[in-house]
Amino acid sequence: MLKLEDIWMQVESENGENREILRGINLEFNTGKxxxxxxxxxxxxxSLAKVIMGIYKHTKGRIFLNGEDISHxxxxxxxxxxxxxxxxQPPRFKGLTIGDMLAIAAPDADPKRRRLQLRAVGLCPExxxxxxxxxxxxxxxxxxxxxxxxxxRDCKVSIFDEPEAGVDLWTIQKLIALIEGGYKHNPDKVxxxxxxxENILPICDEIIVLEDGMxxxxxxxxxxxxxxxxxxxxxxxxxxxxxxxxxIDQY
Amino acid sequence: xxxxxxxMNMLQAVTDLKKVPDGAVNIRLNGEAVVRSSSPNIEIRSxxxxxxxxxxxxxxxxxxxxxxxxxxxxxxxxxxxxxxTFIINEDAEVEIIAGCGIHNSCGADxxxxxxxxxxxxxNARMRYVEKHYGEGSGSGKRVLNPxxxxxxxxxxxxxxxxxxxxxxxxxxxxxxxxxxxxxNLKIIERLLTQGQQEAESDIEIVIAGQYGNAQIxxxxxxxxxxQQVFRAAxxxxxxxxxxxxxxxxxxxxxxxxxxxxxxxxxxEAVLTHEAAIGKIAGEQLIKLMSMGLTEQEAIxxxxxGFLR
Ligand SMILES: Nc1ncnc2c1ncn2[C@@H]1O[C@H](COP(=O)(O)OP(=O)(O)OP(=O)(O)O)[C@@H](O)[C@H]1O
Ligand SMILES: [Mg+2]
Numbered sequence: 001m002l003k004l005e006d007i008w009m010q011v012e013s014e015n016g017e018n019r020e021i022l023r024g025i026n027l028e029f030n031t032g033k034x035x036x037x038x039x040x041x042x043x044x045x046x047s048l049a050k051v052i053m054g055i056y057k058h059t060k061g062r063i064f065l066n067g068e069d070i071s072h073x074x075x076x077x078x079x080x081x082x083x084x085x086x087x088x089q090p091p092r093f094k095g096l097t098i099g100d101m102l103a104i105a106a107p108d109a110d111p112k113r114r115r116l117q118l119r120a121v122g123l124c125p126e127x128x129x130x131x132x133x134x135x136x137x138x139x140x141x142x143x144x145x146x147x148x149x150x151x152x153r154d155c156k157v158s159i160f161d162e163p164e165a166g167v168d169l170w171t172i173q174k175l176i177a178l179i180e181g182g183y184k185h186n187p188d189k190v191x192x193x194x195x196x197x198e199n200i201l202p203i204c205d206e207i208i209v210l211e212d213g214m215x216x217x218x219x220x221x222x223x224x225x226x227x228x229x230x231x232x233x234x235x236x237x238x239x240x241x242x243x244x245x246x247x248i249d250q251y
Numbered sequence: 252x253x254x255x256x257x258x259m260n261m262l263q264a265v266t267d268l269k270k271v272p273d274g275a276v277n278i279r280l281n282g283e284a285v286v287r288s289s290s291p292n293i294e295i296r297s298x299x300x301x302x303x304x305x306x307x308x309x310x311x312x313x314x315x316x317x318x319x320x321x322x323x324x325x326x327x328x329x330x331x332x333x334x335x336t337f338i339i340n341e342d343a344e345v346e347i348i349a350g351c352g353i354h355n356s357c358g359a360d361x362x363x364x365x366x367x368x369x370x371x372x373x374n375a376r377m378r379y380v381e382k383h384y385g386e387g388s389g390s391g392k393r394v395l396n397p398x399x400x401x402x403x404x405x406x407x408x409x410x411x412x413x414x415x416x417x418x419x420x421x422x423x424x425x426x427x428x429x430x431x432x433x434x435n436l437k438i439i440e441r442l443l444t445q446g447q448q449e450a451e452s453d454i455e456i457v458i459a460g461q462y463g464n465a466q467i468x469x470x471x472x473x474x475x476x477x478q479q480v481f482r483a484a485x486x487x488x489x490x491x492x493x494x495x496x497x498x499x500x501x502x503x504x505x506x507x508x509x510x511x512x513x514x515x516x517x518x519e520a521v522l523t524h525e526a527a528i529g530k531i532a533g534e535q536l537i538k539l540m541s542m543g544l545t546e547q548e549a550i551x552x553x554x555x556g557f558l559r
Contacts, residue, residue: 095556
């Protein structure tokens with residue numbers, strides 16, 4: 001369904017130099033499966049999602065959706081072809097309500113379906129539909145609305161970027177059920193879940209570990225879980241220790 | 252007198268009405284009151300000073316009534332200055348739907364200057380909605396210069412929503428208000444300017460009575476080469492509260508000046524302001540585009556929501 005072929009992406013850092021964020025990613029995502037992407041902060045997960053959505057331009061490589069090279073398509077065109085991305089940090093809008101956003105997500109959907117979707121992520125439609133998608137909502141509420149939109153859009157490829165962030169445990173369980181119910185073994189769809197969560201990753205058929213812009217591991221939850229744990233913990237430890245030693249050296 | 256299609260379209264644009272409403276109503280068309288009717292509690296009458304315009308008086312204790320007083324200018328190159336007075340008596344509760352639509356399709360300017368005096372008496376409550384709209388293909392400008400004076404007596408409360416939807420080429424808007432003891436005034440302004448349009452709004456509220464409260468909330472969008480100047484002044488003479496909020500989206504080669512002013516003449520006056528001017532956030536556009544909208548659709552939607 002979705003194929004990434006040798007994807008490279010760079011950004012210009014403050015000092016004017018180019019920094020490689022993604023370095024030669026080769027991945028294939030097939031329908032009926034749930035994919036997890038994990039790895040340390042700054043590893044390139046969100047950047048990869050944004051490259052797939054067309055928000056970031058990759059500098060090298062090609063992206064295929066059902067055999068079509070979509071590398072040069074705009075965000076809008078990719079969305080219209082069935083790619084969806086639930087933002088890690090969804091933006092807020094002054095003047096657009098939650099109901100408006102759900103209507104944009106699924107303009108032809110029965111209003112009842114929108115209400116049900118909102119209810120499914122644990123938000124009561126009576127209280128939320130007319131509320132502004134502005135500063136008055138909590139971070140967890142914003143995330144749940146973002147999930148509701150993405151689920152409602154019913155995309156061929158849905159990318160969830162840390163759906164668990166800021167969301168309470170009870171809602172995480174609901175989200176897991178929704179994602180599993182909607183995508184697992186679904187012959188027409190692919191779901192990619194970027195996550196650090198120990199409840200979410202195990203539902204994935206395959207987990208991809210992204211580190212320093214490269215795929216460093218992949219496999220089932222059982223296969224990669226200890227790797228992720230050990231690896232990340234080990235890195236954090238050495239990095240912090242390095243910092244500590246550096247600090248001591250300074251004084 | 253029958254209203255033409257153009258008249259009805261404009262009536263709908265400024266008041267959302269599809270037909271002439273029941274109850275108290277005054278429709279002024281090209282300088283003439285083509286529809287005027289009072290209701291048992293709301294009287295609309297000619298002015299005693301002989302000036303063009305009317306007086307509306309709402310009986311004390313009136314509950315939940317509306318009065319519609321739209322102005323339509325459809326004759327090309329028509330200019331007028333009109334005086335309207337509203338007296339909302341003690342303890343009444345009323346909604347006033349005003350608004351002005353100008354249709355001008357010739358090379359000379361059309362202009363409506365509305366001079367309003369609004370007196371909200373003790374414990375009365377008023378909601379006032381005024382929409383301004385212009386249309387027509389002529390190169391002549393559509394000009395609207397409203398001047399509004401509001402007096403809020405003890406315990407009165409009012410919400411005034413003043414909206415300029417589109418098509419008004421030139422507007423100078425002045426609003427002055429006097430807020431009495433425990434009275435509460437909220438002014439909401441929504442403004443959209445496009446092309447070479449110019450808009451200036453000047454609001455000054457004097458909070459003179461103890462525990463009075465005033466708010467000015469302005470949202471505006473300036474597109475293309477349009478220009479806006481917004482001045483909002485709160486003067487706190489005693490123990491009172493007041494807040495000014497101006498939020499603008501700027502696009503193209505537009506220019507916006509936002510000048511909030513606070514003047515506290517008493518140590519117990521608590522006055523605050525917030526002002527922000529910026530372009531549409533890139534994140535918002537990207538979010539909407541990632542849901543399948545084109546960039547232009549996303550921009551239109553953000554602006555529509557912002558000015559709602
Ligand atoms: N627009 C940008 N400009 C500059 N640097 C960026 C930009 N976007 C991402 N980066 C950098 O790219 C690297 C990868 O960021 P990315 O957001 O993809 O990481 P991530 O794996 O999603 O991390 P997290 O787990 O914290 O969400 C980081 O070092 C980040 O600072
Ligand atoms: Mg991320």
